[in-house]
Amino acid sequence: MTIRRVGGKLGSLVLTLVLASALVFFSRFLVPGDPVNFLLRGRKPSPEAKAAVVEQFGLDLPPWEQYFRWIGGMFHGDFGRSLQFRDAVTTVIGDRLPVTAGLVIMSAVIIVVVGVIAGTIAALYRGRFADRAILTVLTAFGAIPPFVGSIVLIAVFAVQLRWFPAFGSGDGFLDTIYHLTLPSIAMAIAFMVLIGKVTRMSMVEQLSREHVHVATSRGLGRLTVIRRHVFRNALGPIFTVGGMLIAGLLVATSIVESAFGIAGVGSLLVQSVNRLDFPVVQAIVLLVVTSFVVTNAIVDLLEPIIDPRAAAGEAGR
Amino acid sequence: MTLLEISGLTLDLPGGERLLHGIDLSVNEGETVALVGESGSGKSLTAQSILGLLPARSVVTGTVLVDGHNVPTMSSKELLGLRRSTAAMVFQDPRAGINPMRTIGDHLTEALRLGEGWSAGRARERAIEMLAAVQMPRPEEHLRQYPHELSGGMLQRVMIAGALVGSPRLLVCDEPTTALDVTTQAQILQVLIEQRQARSMGMLFITHDLNLAASLCERVYVMRDGRVEEEGSARQIFRHPATAYTRRLVAATPTIEITGDEPRASTELVRQPVLQVRDLAKTYPGRGRESVRALANVTLEIAAGEALGIVGESGSGKSTLARMIVGLELPDFGKVIIDDQERHGRPRRRADRLDRARKVQMVFQDPYLSLDPRMTAGEAVEDALRLHHPELRRPDICSRALTLLDNVGLASTQAEALPRTLSGGQRQRVAIARALAIEPSLLVMDEATSALDVSVQAQVLEVISEIRRERGLTLLFISHDLAVVRTVCERSVVMREGEVVESATTADLLTNPQHEYTRLLIDSVPRAAAIA
Numbered sequence: 001m002t003i004r005r006v007g008g009k010l011g012s013l014v015l016t017l018v019l020a021s022a023l024v025f026f027s028r029f030l031v032p033g034d035p036v037n038f039l040l041r042g043r044k045p046s047p048e049a050k051a052a053v054v055e056q057f058g059l060d061l062p063p064w065e066q067y068f069r070w071i072g073g074m075f076h077g078d079f080g081r082s083l084q085f086r087d088a089v090t091t092v093i094g095d096r097l098p099v100t101a102g103l104v105i106m107s108a109v110i111i112v113v114v115g116v117i118a119g120t121i122a123a124l125y126r127g128r129f130a131d132r133a134i135l136t137v138l139t140a141f142g143a144i145p146p147f148v149g150s151i152v153l154i155a156v157f158a159v160q161l162r163w164f165p166a167f168g169s170g171d172g173f174l175d176t177i178y179h180l181t182l183p184s185i186a187m188a189i190a191f192m193v194l195i196g197k198v199t200r201m202s203m204v205e206q207l208s209r210e211h212v213h214v215a216t217s218r219g220l221g222r223l224t225v226i227r228r229h230v231f232r233n234a235l236g237p238i239f240t241v242g243g244m245l246i247a248g249l250l251v252a253t254s255i256v257e258s259a260f261g262i263a264g265v266g267s268l269l270v271q272s273v274n275r276l277d278f279p280v281v282q283a284i285v286l287l288v289v290t291s292f293v294v295t296n297a298i299v300d301l302l303e304p305i306i307d308p309r310a311a312a313g314e315a316g317r
Numbered sequence: 318m319t320l321l322e323i324s325g326l327t328l329d330l331p332g333g334e335r336l337l338h339g340i341d342l343s344v345n346e347g348e349t350v351a352l353v354g355e356s357g358s359g360k361s362l363t364a365q366s367i368l369g370l371l372p373a374r375s376v377v378t379g380t381v382l383v384d385g386h387n388v389p390t391m392s393s394k395e396l397l398g399l400r401r402s403t404a405a406m407v408f409q410d411p412r413a414g415i416n417p418m419r420t421i422g423d424h425l426t427e428a429l430r431l432g433e434g435w436s437a438g439r440a441r442e443r444a445i446e447m448l449a450a451v452q453m454p455r456p457e458e459h460l461r462q463y464p465h466e467l468s469g470g471m472l473q474r475v476m477i478a479g480a481l482v483g484s485p486r487l488l489v490c491d492e493p494t495t496a497l498d499v500t501t502q503a504q505i506l507q508v509l510i511e512q513r514q515a516r517s518m519g520m521l522f523i524t525h526d527l528n529l530a531a532s533l534c535e536r537v538y539v540m541r542d543g544r545v546e547e548e549g550s551a552r553q554i555f556r557h558p559a560t561a562y563t564r565r566l567v568a569a570t571p572t573i574e575i576t577g578d579e580p581r582a583s584t585e586l587v588r589q590p591v592l593q594v595r596d597l598a599k600t601y602p603g604r605g606r607e608s609v610r611a612l613a614n615v616t617l618e619i620a621a622g623e624a625l626g627i628v629g630e631s632g633s634g635k636s637t638l639a640r641m642i643v644g645l646e647l648p649d650f651g652k653v654i655i656d657d658q659e660r661h662g663r664p665r666r667r668a669d670r671l672d673r674a675r676k677v678q679m680v681f682q683d684p685y686l687s688l689d690p691r692m693t694a695g696e697a698v699e700d701a702l703r704l705h706h707p708e709l710r711r712p713d714i715c716s717r718a719l720t721l722l723d724n725v726g727l728a729s730t731q732a733e734a735l736p737r738t739l740s741g742g743q744r745q746r747v748a749i750a751r752a753l754a755i756e757p758s759l760l761v762m763d764e765a766t767s768a769l770d771v772s773v774q775a776q777v778l779e780v781i782s783e784i785r786r787e788r789g790l791t792l793l794f795i796s797h798d799l800a801v802v803r804t805v806c807e808r809s810v811v812m813r814e815g816e817v818v819e820s821a822t823t824a825d826l827l828t829n830p831q832h833e834y835t836r837l838l839i840d841s842v843p844r845a846a847a848i849a
Contacts, residue, residue, distance in 0.1 A: 211417075217408075218400060218479065220428055221397060224432075228416075229416050307418055
C-alpha cells in the first residue's frame with residue numbers, strides 16, 4: 001500500500017512538473033522584447049550575425065519544437081545556455097544554489113522554531129495577555145514586507161550596531177551562517193505569523209479534546225500531557241503549512257538577496273528577468289515549482305507516521 | 318469507612334455564575350453510589366471536583382474529602398498523587414477519551430512509567446494484567462493496537478483498565494455506558510461490578526438513566542440544577558420518591574415492563590398499507606477491506622395510522638433503511654412502495670423531489686444539527702409550507718405555522734426564536750412541526766428522542782401520541798431503546814446486521830420473544846424491578 005501511495009505521489013509530481021514546465025516555457029512568448037537584441041547588446045547587428053545567434057540558441061524553431069528540445073535537454077542535465085553569461089544554465093544556477101539553500105533552510109528553521117514556540121505559548125495562555133501580545137506582534141511582523149525588513153535590519157544591526165555584515169555571503173561554513181543571519185531573519189519575519197497562528201489554532205483545538213482531560217485525570221503532569229497528547233496531535237496542520245512555506249521562501253529570496261547583495265538564485269532570478277535571460281528564468285521557476293511539489297509530497301507521506309488513522313484510511317475504509 | 322465525603326460544595330465560574338449550590342454526598346468503601354440527573358444538573362462537575370479537574374479559574378468553597386484529604390486545597394503535586402493512586406475516573410466516550418495517535422499500551426502504561434517511574438517491562442506486565450481483568454481477549458496483542466482498530470465496547474474496557482492500573486480506592490464513572498449499545502452496556506457493567514468487588518473499591522456512578530442506577534447501585538443521589546434534590550436507597554427513590562421532581566423523573570423514565578397503557582394494534586381488519594418495503598438490500602463496497610452489508614432482504618409494511626418501531630443496535634442497518642425510505646440513499650435491490658407508488662432512483666426533477674417529500678418526512682436525531690441556525694422556529698416551518706403550498710398567501714402561511722408550532726406545544730412567542738436560544742426538546746419539536754407542515758403520508762423518526770433528557774423525551778413522545786390520536790399519523794419510529802418503542806409503537810421489528818430477525822406486536826415481542834437476539838436485547842436492559 002505504501003508503495004502504491006508513493007507511486008501515486010510520484011505520478012502526480014511528474015504531471016505537475018509537465019504542466020508547470022509548459023506554462024513556464026510558453027509564457028515567455030507572451031512577454032514583449034526579443035532576446036536576440038539583448039544577446040547582441042544593442043549593437044546594430046548584421047543580418048548574418050543575428051542569424052548566427054538565432055541559430056545557436058535555436059530561436060528560429062517553432063515554439064513547440066523549442067519546448068521539446070528544452071525538455072529533451074533536461075533529461076541529460078542540459079537546461080540550455082544562459083544568454084547573459086554565455087554559460088550552461090546548470091553551471092550558472094549550480095554556483096548560486098548553495099547559498100540560497102542555506103538562506104532558505106536558515107529562515108525556515110527560524111520560522112518554525114519561533115512560530116511553534118510562540119503559537120504554543122499563545123495556545124496555553126489563550127485569551128490572556130501573553131496570547132494577545134504574541135498574536136499582535138506576529139501579525140504586525142507579518143505585515144512587514146521582506147524588503148522593508150531587510151532595510152531596517154541593515155540600518156540597525158549592520159550600520160548602527162555593526163554586529164552583522166550588511167553585504168555578501170561569506171566564505172566557509174560559520175562565516176556563511178554569520179553572513180546569512182540578517183537576511184534569513186528578514187525573510188522569516190513575515191512568515192512567522194503563519195506558523196504561529198496555525199500552531200496556536202491546532203493546539204487550542206487539541207487542548208479541548210477529551211483524551212487530554214483523561215490523561216490529566218490519570219495523574220500525568222501538565223507538561224507531559226501537553227508534550228505527549230496535545231503537541232504531538234497538533235503536528236499535522238503545522239507540517240502542512242510548513243510545507244507550503246518553502247515556495248514562498250524561495251520567491252522571497254529574490255528580494256532579500258538583492259537587498260543584501262548576495263549572489264544567490266533569488267538575485268539571479270531578478271537579474272535574468274531584467275535581461276530577458278529566458279533559459280535561466282525558466283529553470284529557476286521550474287526549480288521553485290519542483291521544490292514546492294516535492295516538499296508537499298514529503299509532508300503527505302509523513303502524515304501516516306504522525307497519525308495512525310491516516311495509515312488505516314489509506315488501506316481502504 | 319467513608320472514602321468520599323463532599324460537604325457544602327459550591328462552584329462559581331469566573332463570570333460569577335454559580336453551577337453547584339452546596340452539594341453533600343458520601344461514598345463508603347466497597348459501596349456503589351449513583352448520581353442521577355438530567356443535563357445541566359451539575360453531576361459531571363461534581364464528579365470532576367473529586368479529581369480536582371474543575372474548569373480553570375472557577376471558585377470552589379466547601380470540602381471534598383477523598384480518603385481524608387481535602388481536594389480543593391491540595392497542591393498540584395498532591396493532586397497528581399491523588400489521581401495516580403487514590404481516585405480514578407472512567408469517562409463517557411472511549412472513542413474521544415483515548416488518544417487516537419497512541420497505542421493502547423501507551424495509554425495504559427504512561428501514567429505508571431512517567432508518573433510513578435516504573436520500568437517499561439513492569440508497566441507492560443501490569444497493563445497486560447489489567448487488560449485480562451477487564452476480559453480483553455488478547456491482552457498482549459492489544460498493547461500494540463491503535464484505538465481505531467477496536468470497537469467502542471472494547472475501548473471502554475481499555476478505558477476502565479486504564480483507570481484501574483493505579484489501583485485506585487475510589488472509581489468515578491461518568492456515564493460510562495451511554496455511548497454504547499445495550500448488549501455492550503450489560504458486559505461493561507458486569508466488568509465494573511466484578512472489579513469493584515475484587516478490589517472493594519468505592520464507586521460513584523454517574524448516569525442519566527434511573528433504571529440503570531437502580532439496577533446497579535445501593536444508594537442514589539438525584540441532582541437537579543446544581544443541587545442534590547433527593548438521596549436514599551435505590552428502592553426508596555424508585556418506589557417512594559419524596560420530591561415532586563424525582564416523582565416526575567421516575568414517571569418519565571420509560572421501562573420495558575408491560576403496563577397496559579401501550580398503544581394497541583387496531584382491530585380494523587384490512588387497512589391500506591402506506592409503506593411497503595420489499596427485499597431491500599444494500600452493500601457498501603469496502604475499498605481494500607471487507608465490504609459492509611448494511612441491509613439484506615428487508616421486507617416490512619406499515620398500515621395507515623399505524624406506528625411501527627424498528628429496534629436495533631449500532632450497525633444493524635436501521636438508519637440505512639430510514640434513509641432509503643426517505644430517498645436519501647439508493648438500494649442495490651428491492652422496492653420501496655409508498656401509497657401504492659413504487660419509488661426508485663433518486664428524485665431528480667423538482668416535481669419529483671416535492672412529491673417524494675410530500676409522501677415522507679424525516680425527523681433526525683440531532684436537533685442541534687438539523688435546524689438552520691440562522692432561521693427562526695417560525696421561519697423554518699413557514700419555509701416548508703411555502704415550498705409545498707405555493708398557492709398560500711403570506712398571512713395564511715404565518716397563521717398555519719403558528720398553529721403547527723402550537724400543535725407541538727410551542728408558544729407563538731417562540732416562533733421568533735433562533736434555534737440556539739431554544740432547548741434541545743424545543744428544537745426537536747420545531748423539527749417535528751416542520752415535518753408535519755408538509756402533511757406527509759409517513760413520518761420517519763430516526764432516534765429522534767435519543768439525544769434528549771428523559772423528561773423532555775416524555776414531553777416529545779406525548780406530542781407525538783397526541784398528533785397521532787388527532788390526525789392518524791403513520792409513523793416509522795427507529796430507536797435503540799426498547800422502552801421508548803414500547804410506549805410509542807403497536808408493532809415492532811428487531812434488526813441485526815442488516816436483517817430483520819423478528820417482527821411482532823410490541824407487547825408480544827417484549828413478553829414472548831421468539832428469537833434469541835431479541836431475548837438478549839431484552840435481558841440486557843437494566844431493570845429497576847430487580848430491586849423490588
